[in-house]
Amino acid sequence: MKIYNTLTGKKQEFTPIEEGKVKMYACGITVSGEAHIGHAYQALIYDIIRKFLEKSGYKVTYARNYTDVDDKIIAKSNQTGIPADEYAEMMIKNIDEQMARLKVDDPTLWLKATQSIEDIIEFVEKLIEKGHAYPTEKGDVYFSVESFPSYGKLSHRNLEDAMNGVRVDNDEMKKNPLDFALWKSAKEGEPSWTSPWGEGRPGWHIECSTMNRKAFGDEIDIHGGGRDLIFPHHENEIAQTEALTGKQFARFWIHNGLIKVNGQKMSKSLGNSLFLKDLLDKYSAETIKFALLQTNYRGDINVTDNLFPDAEKHLYEFYKIILAVENAFGKADGENKEIDEQFNKAMADDFNTALAISNLFGLFKAIKQKLNAGDSSATADVSQIRKTYSLIGLFEEDAKAVVDAFDSKNKEDIPAEVKAIADERFVARQNKDWAKSDELRDKLLSLGYSIKDAKDGYTLTKN
Numbered sequence: 001m002k003i004y005n006t007l008t009g010k011k012q013e014f015t016p017i018e019e020g021k022v023k024m025y026a027c028g029i030t031v032s033g034e035a036h037i038g039h040a041y042q043a044l045i046y047d048i049i050r051k052f053l054e055k056s057g058y059k060v061t062y063a064r065n066y067t068d069v070d071d072k073i074i075a076k077s078n079q080t081g082i083p084a085d086e087y088a089e090m091m092i093k094n095i096d097e098q099m100a101r102l103k104v105d106d107p108t109l110w111l112k113a114t115q116s117i118e119d120i121i122e123f124v125e126k127l128i129e130k131g132h133a134y135p136t137e138k139g140d141v142y143f144s145v146e147s148f149p150s151y152g153k154l155s156h157r158n159l160e161d162a163m164n165g166v167r168v169d170n171d172e173m174k175k176n177p178l179d180f181a182l183w184k185s186a187k188e189g190e191p192s193w194t195s196p197w198g199e200g201r202p203g204w205h206i207e208c209s210t211m212n213r214k215a216f217g218d219e220i221d222i223h224g225g226g227r228d229l230i231f232p233h234h235e236n237e238i239a240q241t242e243a244l245t246g247k248q249f250a251r252f253w254i255h256n257g258l259i260k261v262n263g264q265k266m267s268k269s270l271g272n273s274l275f276l277k278d279l280l281d282k283y284s285a286e287t288i289k290f291a292l293l294q295t296n297y298r299g300d301i302n303v304t305d306n307l308f309p310d311a312e313k314h315l316y317e318f319y320k321i322i323l324a325v326e327n328a329f330g331k332a333d334g335e336n337k338e339i340d341e342q343f344n345k346a347m348a349d350d351f352n353t354a355l356a357i358s359n360l361f362g363l364f365k366a367i368k369q370k371l372n373a374g375d376s377s378a379t380a381d382v383s384q385i386r387k388t389y390s391l392i393g394l395f396e397e398d399a400k401a402v403v404d405a406f407d408s409k410n411k412e413d414i415p416a417e418v419k420a421i422a423d424e425r426f427v428a429r430q431n432k433d434w435a436k437s438d439e440l441r442d443k444l445l446s447l448g449y450s451i452k453d454a455k456d457g458y459t460l461t462k463n
Helices: 037-055 071-080 084-102 117-129 159-165 204-216 227-245 276-282 285-293 307-329 337-348 353-372 378-392 399-409 416-430 434-446
Strands: 002-005 010-013 021-030 059-067 109-112 133-135 141-143 180-185 200-202 220-226 250-256 259-261 301-303 449-454 457-462
Touching: 002 250, 021 037, 021 204, 021 227, 037 059, 037 084, 037 220, 037 250, 037 259, 037 276, 037 285, 037 378, 059 204, 071 084, 084 276, 084 285, 109 204, 117 133, 117 141, 117 180, 117 204, 117 227, 141 227, 180 204, 180 227, 200 204, 204 220, 204 227, 220 227, 227 250, 276 285, 285 307, 285 353, 301 307, 307 353, 307 378, 307 399, 307 449, 337 353, 337 378, 353 378, 416 434, 416 449, 416 457, 434 449
Parallel strands: 021 059, 021 220, 059 109, 220 250, 259 301
Antiparallel strands: 002 010, 133 141, 141 180, 180 200, 449 457
């Protein structure tokens, strides 16, 4: 099995610290609001990585955290009038419900920052003792970046690059503008805890390092998170953890790509966040997974207007073939080891779900040919696809229910105006007038309809 390691910048053969066992940690959600598609994607990816490691024979202990005390949470608390701890718990409950609807399994261990305050204080005290951190007169504690010579090795930056790459809080008490907070002195109205430096709360970076060490000890096999966390969050985790232990913190650093919406980075400031609840109200969990997993986990996903409708249609076509096989030969049974081996080969090459999904088109084409030829071995193929692809959350539903639901959703009468545009576009395509065809397709989209071309016609679907 080969995994791309951000630390080395290349794919490497995976070897765990302890034979047959994997210790894996992924940075979870800061619970300052509802779960969006980026949160869902990250949770889905590491759930799949855990499951494939288990399929490959490893005993995996997988930990995720909820950041439940943080500047953003405090800001939401002040905005809503709900105490920060109550607001965080409310958001955790809400997010858990949406992840359950998406059918993403819980990790082995759930960790929360507020349950590790004593451990965080002890961690910071030891860093001060070792000369890697210093308290200020105000009651803040900072990590001294210059005390850790290899700072920047994950993001492949030197200190000068790092200075240019991050917004620096120029507290006059800092020895170096790049030094980062391990402990923040209390401000009025904020949650705080008693520490040797006065009332305060932990900095964001120290939370993950402490929770990791509390769960696993000094070293872990895999640390994951979104690519936006490489710098400064994961860089700072490495610095403070390795400064304390003198050991390599994580062997493999894995980072998933980011979500873009129509080519733009998803952000609250742009107002283009896609909330998981809204997506699940419109599409099935399998449709969302199929759409997201068509891109390799390290690449960015561009969510266009067609991404989820197209995924829904592909799944519908696949389930129609499954239903036809079941109607012809009975419920799917048997196995086809080649299908499973093909899937395993794709996933063993840096968890390539994109390749695994693209393989489905050829597999279902072959099944359809077998069905047309009356070859009952099609049922073994379907059975194996259901077993194998359940690892990434696909083909776990009743085929008839999926087909009926799609047909019902799309059986609305199409207005004559829309049908006329679609007919005109069909003629344009026959005449190879591609510019006109594209213009009419965009017009259909503006009216809320997607069109799928076929050799002898087209299919219209209401978005």
